[in-house]
Amino acid sequence: MTAAVSKPNNAIDAVGLTKIYGSGNTEVVAMRDATMHVSQGEVVALLGPSGSGKSTFLTSVGLINSPTCGQISIGGRLIQDGETAHVNLRSFRRQHIGFIFQKSNLIPFLSAVENIQIAMELNGESKRAARQRALTLMDYLGVADRADNLPSMLSGGQQQRVAVARAIANQPSVILADEPTAALDGHRGRQVMELFAKVAHEQGAGVIVVTHDHRALDVFDTIYEMEDGLLRQQSSHSLAAQSQAD
Amino acid sequence: MNLATKDIRHNLGRFALTAVGIGMLLMVVMGMGGIYRGVVEDATLLIDNVGADLWIVQRDTRGPFAELSRVSSNLVYRAKAIPGVQTSREFVYHTIQRQRGGTPVRIAVLGLSCPTDRGEWIPLTAGRPLGQAHFEMIVDRTLGMPVGEQLTLGKETYTVVGITSNMISSGGDGLAFFTIADAQAIQFETPGEAVRLERAARESRGEDFELAIQQPMILDNAFRPSAQLPGVARPQVSAVVVTLLHGTDVESVAETISGWGDVSVFTATEQRELLLKGSVEKVRRQIGLFRVLLTVIAAIIMALILYTLTLDKIHSIALLKLIGAPNSVILGLILQQALILGFVGYGIAYLLGQQLFPKFPRRVILADSDLLQLAAIVLGISVLSSFLGIWKAMKVSPNEALS
Structure with a gap:
C-alpha cells in the first residue's frame, strides 16, 4: 500500500485506494491502489471507458462508498482509512463536499430554489439567508427566472445548472462531478466546465470531474485516466501546479 | 423547510385520495365503536328511564328483558305493603310484529301503570302523555308513526298521541307505550x-x-x-317495579322480597348487569372483536400506504442522504406524513360519520371517550405504521441516488 501523504493545502489526498467487491470466485477488483492529490483551486478531469472504475473512485473520494483499503484525507485531515471512518461521513459530506451527477438529481417535490436552499438549511443556514443565497446563485447561473418552477418544468440544461448551484451552495472544499455535461449540448457543457474552474479558483475548492467530453479538456488543470481500476496521470500540467504549491 | 408538506403538496391528489380512503376506514372503526355504544345504551335505556329501585320478576328468571317472566298482578299490593316502598307498579313488556302499510313492523310494547303512570317521564318530541285508560299510545320516532295515526292491533284501534325518540329495545325495536290493560290485551289477544x-x-x-x-x-x-270470572285469575304481568322512599336501604327490601317463594328480585344495577352480560353480551363482544380487527386492518393498510409512499420517494431520500441530510430529517419526513395522514383521515372519518351515522337503522353513539380513544389509537397506528417506511428509508444507500 502507498504511504499516506497529505498536505494541509491539498483539497483531496486519496492514497492507495482499492475497492474489491465480492469474494472468492465472484471477487471483482474495481479499483487498485489509486492515488490522487488535488490542490485547493485545482480542477481535475478523470477520463476512462465505462466500467473502468471512475465512479467507484469518485464515490470513494465522496465518502459514499468505503474503499476496501487506502486513505482519504480532505483539507489535510484524515477522514477515511480503509473501511474505518474518522468522522461522521454524512455530516462531513454535507459541510465539505458538493456533488453533481450525469442526471441532474433534483428532488422532484421541491422547486428549483428550494432544491438549492435545502442543502444550505441542512447545513444550519437560516431559511431566509439560504433562500437569498440560492436566488443569488441562480441569478449567477442564469436560471433565476425559473426559481419557483419544479424540476419537471425545467429543461435538462436548466436542471443541471440548478444542481451545480446546489453543489456549490455551501462553498464546499471539494466538488465531485460525474459526467455533468452528458445531458447538455457542447456549448452548455463547456459553460458548466468553465463554471467549475471559476468556482474552484474563486472558492479554493478541489474539483474532480469525470467526463467523456474531450472538447473541454483545456479547462482542466490536471487530467487522470482510469482503466481496469488503475489510475494514472496523463498531463504534466498538475505536476507544475503541485511543485508550485510545494 | 418542511419536506413532508412539500411532498404532500406536490402529490396532493394522490394524498387526498389516500386520506379519504383512510378516513372511510377509520369511519367504519369509529362507527363500530358507536354501534357498540348504541347497543349498550339502548339495552339499558329503559331500565335507566323507568327509574325503579327494584325489579320483582318470576322466580328463577332473569326478568322481562332477558326471558319470559310472568308474575301475578296482585304482587303490586304485596310489594306496596313492605315498609320503605314508595311506589309499586305493574310492568308489561313484550315484542310484537305486525304489518303496517304492507311492510312488517316490530314494536316493543311496554305497559304503563295508568293512571299512576301516564308516561310523564318519557321525553316527548311531539304530542302528549297518555290521557285515557285505553286506546292511546306513545311511540318512538323510529316506528315512523306521526301523532294522530291509528294502528289496529287485535280487535282494537290505538291512536298515537305522543312521539318520543331514542326509546329502543335491546333488540333494536322501537318502543310503544300503552296502558297496562291495553298492553295485556295486545299480548293475550284471542280471536x-x-x-x-x-x-x-x-x-x-x-x-x-x-x-x-x-x-x-x-x-x-x-x-x-275470562276477566269477569271470579275463578279465573287476572292476566299476569311481566314484572313489578318498585321505587323506595328516600333513605331506605335497597338491600334490606330486596332481602325481604327474595324471601317470597314465587318471585326473584333484582336491584336496578343487577338488572342492568344481567342485561349487559346476557342478551347484549354476544353482540357486544362481536362488535368489540370486529372493531379490534378493523383497527388492525387499518394499521396494516396505513403501514402499506406509508411504505408505498416511501418507496415512491426513495430516490429523493437517497439524494437527501447523499447531500448529507441527517437521519432525523428523513425520519421526520416520513413520520410527519404518517401523522398528517392519520390526522386528516381521522377528521374525514369524523365529518363523514356525522353525516352518515344518523341515517343508520340503529343508534350510533359517538361518545367523547371513544373519540379520544380512537384518536389515540390513530396516533399510535400512524407512528407504528410509519416504522416500515422509516426502516426502508434508513436502509437506503446514498448510492441509489446515482443509479
Missing part, C-alpha cells in the same frame, strides 16, 4: 272463534261437573269473558 270455542269447552266441562248440576248459574257464568 273471536277461539273465545267461542273456549266457552263451549268450558260449558261442556261444566255439564259433567257435579257443582254445575247443582248450581246452573255456574254454566251461565262460563259464557262470560
Whole structure:
C-alpha cells in the first residue's frame, strides 16, 4: 500500500485506494491502489471507458462508498482509512463536499430554489439567508427566472445548472462531478466546465470531474485516466501546479 | 423547510385520495365503536328511564328483558305493603310484529301503570302523555308513526298521541307505550272463534261437573269473558317495579322480597348487569372483536400506504442522504406524513360519520371517550405504521441516488 501523504493545502489526498467487491470466485477488483492529490483551486478531469472504475473512485473520494483499503484525507485531515471512518461521513459530506451527477438529481417535490436552499438549511443556514443565497446563485447561473418552477418544468440544461448551484451552495472544499455535461449540448457543457474552474479558483475548492467530453479538456488543470481500476496521470500540467504549491 | 408538506403538496391528489380512503376506514372503526355504544345504551335505556329501585320478576328468571317472566298482578299490593316502598307498579313488556302499510313492523310494547303512570317521564318530541285508560299510545320516532295515526292491533284501534325518540329495545325495536290493560290485551289477544270455542269447552266441562248440576248459574257464568270470572285469575304481568322512599336501604327490601317463594328480585344495577352480560353480551363482544380487527386492518393498510409512499420517494431520500441530510430529517419526513395522514383521515372519518351515522337503522353513539380513544389509537397506528417506511428509508444507500 502507498504511504499516506497529505498536505494541509491539498483539497483531496486519496492514497492507495482499492475497492474489491465480492469474494472468492465472484471477487471483482474495481479499483487498485489509486492515488490522487488535488490542490485547493485545482480542477481535475478523470477520463476512462465505462466500467473502468471512475465512479467507484469518485464515490470513494465522496465518502459514499468505503474503499476496501487506502486513505482519504480532505483539507489535510484524515477522514477515511480503509473501511474505518474518522468522522461522521454524512455530516462531513454535507459541510465539505458538493456533488453533481450525469442526471441532474433534483428532488422532484421541491422547486428549483428550494432544491438549492435545502442543502444550505441542512447545513444550519437560516431559511431566509439560504433562500437569498440560492436566488443569488441562480441569478449567477442564469436560471433565476425559473426559481419557483419544479424540476419537471425545467429543461435538462436548466436542471443541471440548478444542481451545480446546489453543489456549490455551501462553498464546499471539494466538488465531485460525474459526467455533468452528458445531458447538455457542447456549448452548455463547456459553460458548466468553465463554471467549475471559476468556482474552484474563486472558492479554493478541489474539483474532480469525470467526463467523456474531450472538447473541454483545456479547462482542466490536471487530467487522470482510469482503466481496469488503475489510475494514472496523463498531463504534466498538475505536476507544475503541485511543485508550485510545494 | 418542511419536506413532508412539500411532498404532500406536490402529490396532493394522490394524498387526498389516500386520506379519504383512510378516513372511510377509520369511519367504519369509529362507527363500530358507536354501534357498540348504541347497543349498550339502548339495552339499558329503559331500565335507566323507568327509574325503579327494584325489579320483582318470576322466580328463577332473569326478568322481562332477558326471558319470559310472568308474575301475578296482585304482587303490586304485596310489594306496596313492605315498609320503605314508595311506589309499586305493574310492568308489561313484550315484542310484537305486525304489518303496517304492507311492510312488517316490530314494536316493543311496554305497559304503563295508568293512571299512576301516564308516561310523564318519557321525553316527548311531539304530542302528549297518555290521557285515557285505553286506546292511546306513545311511540318512538323510529316506528315512523306521526301523532294522530291509528294502528289496529287485535280487535282494537290505538291512536298515537305522543312521539318520543331514542326509546329502543335491546333488540333494536322501537318502543310503544300503552296502558297496562291495553298492553295485556295486545299480548293475550284471542280471536273471536277461539273465545267461542273456549266457552263451549268450558260449558261442556261444566255439564259433567257435579257443582254445575247443582248450581246452573255456574254454566251461565262460563259464557262470560275470562276477566269477569271470579275463578279465573287476572292476566299476569311481566314484572313489578318498585321505587323506595328516600333513605331506605335497597338491600334490606330486596332481602325481604327474595324471601317470597314465587318471585326473584333484582336491584336496578343487577338488572342492568344481567342485561349487559346476557342478551347484549354476544353482540357486544362481536362488535368489540370486529372493531379490534378493523383497527388492525387499518394499521396494516396505513403501514402499506406509508411504505408505498416511501418507496415512491426513495430516490429523493437517497439524494437527501447523499447531500448529507441527517437521519432525523428523513425520519421526520416520513413520520410527519404518517401523522398528517392519520390526522386528516381521522377528521374525514369524523365529518363523514356525522353525516352518515344518523341515517343508520340503529343508534350510533359517538361518545367523547371513544373519540379520544380512537384518536389515540390513530396516533399510535400512524407512528407504528410509519416504522416500515422509516426502516426502508434508513436502509437506503446514498448510492441509489446515482443509479
